[in-house]
Amino acid sequence: MATQTAVLAKRTITIDPITRLEGHGRIEIFLDDAGRVERAFFQVPELRGFEKFVQGRQAEDMPQITSRICGVCPMAHHMASTKALDGLYQTPPPPAARKIRELVYHTFMTEDHALHFYFLGGPDFVVGPQAPAAERNILGVIARVGKETAGRVIAMRRKLRELVAIAAGKAIHPVFGVPGGVAKALNAEQAGQFRTVAEEAVEFARFSLGIFDKVVLSNSAYVDLICSDAFTHKTYYMGMVDDRNRVAFYDGALRVVTPDGRECARFRPEQYADYIQEHAEPWTYMKFCHLKTPGWNGLVDGPESGIYSVAPLARLNASEGMATPLAQEAYQRYFATLGGKPVHHTLANHWARLIEMLYAAERMRELAADPEIADPTVRTIPTHAPREGIGVVEAPRGTLIHHYQSDQRGLITKATLIVATQHNAGRIALSVEKAARSLISGPVVDEGVLNMVEMAFRAYDPCLGCATHALPGSIPLAVRVRGRDGGVVATLRRDADGSVHRD
Amino acid sequence: MEACTETECAVRLLGLGNELLADDAFGILVAREVERRQALWGRQAQRAPRLPTGFRGRRPCFARVDRRKRLSHLAPTPRAEVVCSSASGFHLLDQILGASRLIVVDTLATPATRASVPGTIHVFRAGAQACGAGASACQPGSAAAPHFVGLFDVLAVAASLALPAPREVTVIGVEAADCVTVGGEMHPDVRAAVGKAAEIAEAMLAPPPFFGGDGKCPARFAETAP
Numbered sequence: 001m002a003t004q005t006a007v008l009a010k011r012t013i014t015i016d017p018i019t020r021l022e023g024h025g026r027i028e029i030f031l032d033d034a035g036r037v038e039r040a041f042f043q044v045p046e047l048r049g050f051e052k053f054v055q056g057r058q059a060e061d062m063p064q065i066t067s068r069i070c071g072v073c074p075m076a077h078h079m080a081s082t083k084a085l086d087g088l089y090q091t092p093p094p095p096a097a098r099k100i101r102e103l104v105y106h107t108f109m110t111e112d113h114a115l116h117f118y119f120l121g122g123p124d125f126v127v128g129p130q131a132p133a134a135e136r137n138i139l140g141v142i143a144r145v146g147k148e149t150a151g152r153v154i155a156m157r158r159k160l161r162e163l164v165a166i167a168a169g170k171a172i173h174p175v176f177g178v179p180g181g182v183a184k185a186l187n188a189e190q191a192g193q194f195r196t197v198a199e200e201a202v203e204f205a206r207f208s209l210g211i212f213d214k215v216v217l218s219n220s221a222y223v224d225l226i227c228s229d230a231f232t233h234k235t236y237y238m239g240m241v242d243d244r245n246r247v248a249f250y251d252g253a254l255r256v257v258t259p260d261g262r263e264c265a266r267f268r269p270e271q272y273a274d275y276i277q278e279h280a281e282p283w284t285y286m287k288f289c290h291l292k293t294p295g296w297n298g299l300v301d302g303p304e305s306g307i308y309s310v311a312p313l314a315r316l317n318a319s320e321g322m323a324t325p326l327a328q329e330a331y332q333r334y335f336a337t338l339g340g341k342p343v344h345h346t347l348a349n350h351w352a353r354l355i356e357m358l359y360a361a362e363r364m365r366e367l368a369a370d371p372e373i374a375d376p377t378v379r380t381i382p383t384h385a386p387r388e389g390i391g392v393v394e395a396p397r398g399t400l401i402h403h404y405q406s407d408q409r410g411l412i413t414k415a416t417l418i419v420a421t422q423h424n425a426g427r428i429a430l431s432v433e434k435a436a437r438s439l440i441s442g443p444v445v446d447e448g449v450l451n452m453v454e455m456a457f458r459a460y461d462p463c464l465g466c467a468t469h470a471l472p473g474s475i476p477l478a479v480r481v482r483g484r485d486g487g488v489v490a491t492l493r494r495d496a497d498g499s500v501h502r503d
Numbered sequence: 504m505e506a507c508t509e510t511e512c513a514v515r516l517l518g519l520g521n522e523l524l525a526d527d528a529f530g531i532l533v534a535r536e537v538e539r540r541q542a543l544w545g546r547q548a549q550r551a552p553r554l555p556t557g558f559r560g561r562r563p564c565f566a567r568v569d570r571r572k573r574l575s576h577l578a579p580t581p582r583a584e585v586v587c588s589s590a591s592g593f594h595l596l597d598q599i600l601g602a603s604r605l606i607v608v609d610t611l612a613t614p615a616t617r618a619s620v621p622g623t624i625h626v627f628r629a630g631a632q633a634c635g636a637g638a639s640a641c642q643p644g645s646a647a648a649p650h651f652v653g654l655f656d657v658l659a660v661a662a663s664l665a666l667p668a669p670r671e672v673t674v675i676g677v678e679a680a681d682c683v684t685v686g687g688e689m690h691p692d693v694r695a696a697v698g699k700a701a702e703i704a705e706a707m708l709a710p711p712p713f714f715g716g717d718g719k720c721p722a723r724f725a726e727t728a729p
Contacts, residue, residue, distance in 0.1 A: 049684045049686055050685040052685075053523070065523070068521065069685065070591070119593065142663050154596070154664060157593075171594075172590050
């Protein structure tokens with residue numbers, strides 16, 4: 001590996017090649033002359049080789065291939081990929097197929113958001129950030145919300161996934177997306193099953209918001225934490241909206257708002273490359289997505305910096321409302337409580353997620369009751385030669401873009417994936433830097449850094465390629481502190497089993 | 504493959520992995536190898552050679568013993584099943600419920616301080632009751648995000664909610680070199696470990712011949728701490 005050169009505040013630092021600790025997220029911290037944190041970068045090991053792997057493959061296989069990359073959110077990839085095929089073959093789906101896709105997708109969103117809140121984002125709130133680390137996990141959440149509620153989440157999840165399996169073939173790796181439609185129609189009886197579970201899901205979403213109210217919002221310490229400066233960044237926000245600028249997950253326009261909440265861009269997803277680009281910093285492996293206007297201005301927030309974020313917090317900020325009544329009520333209450341739009345507090349993602357869950361359940365109910373969903377015409381056979389297609393959906397954690405180019409035979413010549421973590425890369429780096437600045441002075445690195453970073457991290461839920469099936473524990477993280485000349489002065493490493501090592 | 508219900512399934516071999524991601528195909532390859540071997544035994548049990556005729560062309564009397572009983576130790580345990588899955592995070596729950604004994608095959612990432620090389624196989628127990636490998640290895644983590652929920656977190660949830668989780672879980676794990684390259688090649692030592700891991704798994708699945716045990720991990724496969 002070649003040495004890399006970094007230009008940092010008019011000093012040139014040469015960084016020796018670093019052996020990557022496989023499976024560890026990595027934080028690089030640069031100190032200034034006075035020993036204060038000048039810069040901090042968070043780097044996550046990425047999936048490698050995807051773009052090469054898919055070259056020469058059948059485009060029609062992409063929904064199956066891409067859904068296998070991630071074992072946690074295959075449905076999101078499957079859907080974005082299917083939409084990209086619609087574009088590739090210039091064949092939009094008939095109305096019933098579009099509704100089936102939307103129904104299945106909202107079922108998936110309901111399940112994913114519920115799971116994340118109760119078992120994953122939950123620990124920070126439901127148990128409390130001051131609780132001992134041993135309790136701040138799934139079991140601690142179960143102890144707080146009670147076994148009955150936890151059991152309800154599990155049961156709800158199973159029902160939702162069974163529905164997905166009915167319509168999409170399998171819950172874990174859906175197979176129903178084809179260019180121009182879906183592989184299978186729904187009959188009236190199946191639509192009825194969706195309707196029944198949707199009713200339950202709406203009730204459950206309301207119940208969950210009630211829990212959030214009771215456990216989090218009524219506790220001033222938690223509210224202070226949510227609103228604390230350490231977890232606040234004033235960036236741009238992007239999300240998908242419908243024709244009335246209400247939050248949309250399956251299809252719509254992408255809307256971007258400034259840090260003070262004004263719309264600054266609204267475009268069809270196919271035009272994303274005119275608005276978003278990646279910025280490569282010479283001393284880090286990770287590329288940062290940013291807005292072309294105002295452009296890259298370094299790892300800072302504010303209106304002059306093109307850093308933006310996606311996911312529930314961003315989607316609510318970038319929209320003007322929710323398309324279903326109960327969710328709209330919750331949306332209004334959310335902004336009223338947090339002081340208006342936009343909300344810049346990263347931890348509010350968890351609240352926004354619950355509002356989205358309610359919307360997803362209500363929308364599921366609407367679609368399942370639509371008589372057109374049982375129409376047998378669910379596919380338009382493509383007739384055009386394939387060329388290029390872009391498919392965009394809102395995955396649970398943010399905007400997901402699939403972009404394919406193929407030859408005349410439908411073999412992929414180029415494929416690009418932009419996942420939520422990439423959109424959020426800049427903002428995640430800001431969170432890390434803020435945590436580092438507030439906790440590090442001089443070469444001593446505190447374990448508190450890891451905890452602070454983890455809390456912000458949880459709200460973004462970055463994807464490490466889901467491959468590590470590591471032995472249990474926390475996020476494996478390696479923190480490296482460099483002095484003025486770029487040489488390493490201290491390292492702190494937490495492995496997957498939770499053990500902490502100073503090297 | 505149909506998952507068996509709580510009343511039907513005594514032991515399940517669960518091969519976890521992702522065939523697209525280089526070494527991470529390991530668990531799936533091991534499960535398939537075990538399936539292949541079990542099918543082979545099944546065919547051999549049906550085609551077992553007839554005993555030679557004895558005096559005056561009659562078969563010895565013991566030949567009239569039911570063939571199925573004699574050869575049952577060679578056939579797959581009727582209440583065992585082999586499952587391959589790419590499930591990750593909480594979706595692992597669907598794969599573990601309904602078996603009273605679970606054997607998981609997967610890739611492992613162990614801390615760099617321990618002397619591990621790609622292809623090294625670790626076998627250890629997990630779960631609330633038996634945790635011979637050391638407490639820290641088997642406690643649920645602080646599951647930082649959905650993408651970090653692991654097997655042990657899911658087991659802990661199942662146990663705490665009194666779901667039909669396995670009462671005994673054994674993990675057969677291999678040290679992997681690369682689980683992040685899409686379409687990447689398996690490390691040769693990891694690939695070579697597939698056969699060995701399949702052997703270990705098979706021994707756990709089938710009751711030992713003539714002893715009628717319930718297929719606990721044979722002592723000769725030492726349980727090493729990860």
